[in-house]
Amino acid sequence: MPGYFDPVSIGPLELPNRLFMAPMTRSRAKGGLPTELTAEYYAQRASAGLIITEGTQPSVIGQGYIDTPGVHTAEQVAAWRKTTDAVHARGGRIFLQIMHSGRIGHPSLYPDGALPVAPSAIASGESLFAPEGMLEHPVPHELTAEEIAATVQDFAEAARNAVDAGFDGVELHGANGYLIHQFLADGSNRRTDAYGGSPARRMRFALETAAAVAEAIGPERVGFRVSPGNTFNGITESDTAELYPALARELAPLGLAYLHVMEVGDRAVTKAVRDAWPGTLLLNPTSARAEGRRTVDAGADALQEGLADAITVGGDWLANPDLDVRVRAGGPFNEPDPATAYGGDHRGYTDYPRLEDRPTLED
Template sequence: MSTPASSFSRPAQVGAVNLANRLVMSPMTRNRSTPEGVPTALNAEYYGQRASMGLIISEGTQISADGQGYLLTPGIYTDEHVAGWRQVTDAVHRGGGKIFIQLMHAGRVSHPSNTPHGRQPVAPSPIRPDAEMPTATGRLPIPEPRGLSTDEVASTVQDFRVAAAAAIRAGADGVEIHGGYGYLVQQFLSGSANRRTDGYGGSVDNRVRFAVEVATAVAEEIGADRTGIRITPGIPQNGIVEDDVDELYPALVRALEPLGLAYLEVVQRGDDDKLLRVIREAWSSTLVVNRAGADLATRVADLDSGLADLVTVASLALANPDLVERLTAGAALNDADPATFFGGDSRGYTDYPTLGQ
């Protein structure tokens, strides 16, 4: 088997973007933006430290006030957001790296007290997830969301378009549409969250429509070659239940394929790769495989077999700002501290030591 360094170190072309290697920093929520959702100099330092990754995909970034789910997460829909993200993208580019901003609408996975307008969450249908949301006053039950009207669905598609344009103004090399983990795009996909009776609900073709319209709008705005999308087939996060993944996701991939997107990221859990291989066969562009919790050897095997064109790492990149250099040198790796994952200051964020330190 190849060594991690020899497999990861090959350059790659992803849409319009040239990558120095095939290692992708997975999007990770860190809850360290301002209360207004503006990235800070500390955020710029964090991402800039990790610029040797082939590609950085940012933490989930709300596309609108309605799109915010959690506290202290960044936005990308105001001039202040753009200016904050410009600090981040400049830091990554100074280090020779590339960064896509992940566009996210949390949908029903939210609480009014976490948003700038304090309104009821929105969703495809008024079905609340059986879950709690961390807020400034502790964990609170997520309330029932308000179902979006058909006109509001179209407006939300435009929100993604506007946010994508803002991301490019902020200096991002591209964007990733978050289509998983129980957030709005996946809420439309899932029959457990989507009980609509218009053209966005019911059949598989109707339920994939929102995701395809979002991807189409973003690709039209900034170029398909700077647009990626993430899916999480069958992962029961944030109250999502999917009992038709073998029909739903091949249909979604077939509908997305003609758009010519830069990449598709698939989050894969477990050892059953049957659906992943079906997706690989149907997808002609770059496939990013995100194996949550897998060891490096498994990720190397995905690259060597051709199942993946790029592979992601999460906590390894979080704890090792110089992960690429460490793998190249065969050096020991830092362990991540889960107590500092969400919120806080520089501790567990920008203070992980490099080899030189």
């Protein structure tokens, strides 16, 4: 079985290793614009087999947090170009994660004070972190059929914008309680039309979005992320074991570049998704930390078991811009600083030391 440093293909990309950088929100994009620091942050990590960026909203109403980037204006596209150029200049490859937050939003984020949107008018029960304090998510606006169609096109246009910005592809965020996941989960989707009820109907929005994006930029440039059984952002699912293998089977004919599973603990569901998915599968074994294991160690085991074709790692890439070098060397590893995870300046963002920067006895 392959290890981290065996090559792997993602669509037309031939990648030098299977140690990918997972998407991580960093909340440093003032006004929705990535900055020079954003470019430096990702370029520092260009040795990842593939970088998947932080979640990026496809529309104004898709924003769910303060200072997250967008990809729906010409200014945002131009700003992202600095990041893709910087990553490519260092030999890296980078996908943009498109994330519509759905009900995980607040009127204070939107210029017209609109309500966030969702498949059903059910509040998340969570809150937005804001300078003035925690703001409770309101009951969202339930999307009409016409608004659903327009939202699908927002995703497709965002994907075209991402390609214009120089990204190698995009990942659709169907996990972590955001809009696509809200449609999939029966706790947040109580619709009685063609987009709600049975698993097949709850999958419809995800499948239409994936198909539209694949048509817009080519399926070989499109990945799709899921998190079976994840309760983040107030999500509840009664049929996880049935839903996600079925979704994998329905997505398969599109010929997407990969399916990305964020694992929250149920290995049996991961195996079932793996069996149902004929293409490349990425695994983010997030439960490893809870079990007292480093994610890179759990990922290496998953590769050896044939459970995944590549592993996505979050915190270890955040804190170790040369994670590939450290894995080869067996460590040591920097630990991420939770206090600097969201917002702020270069501290906890671009100032994590590389292994070669450690002082020696001669220093």
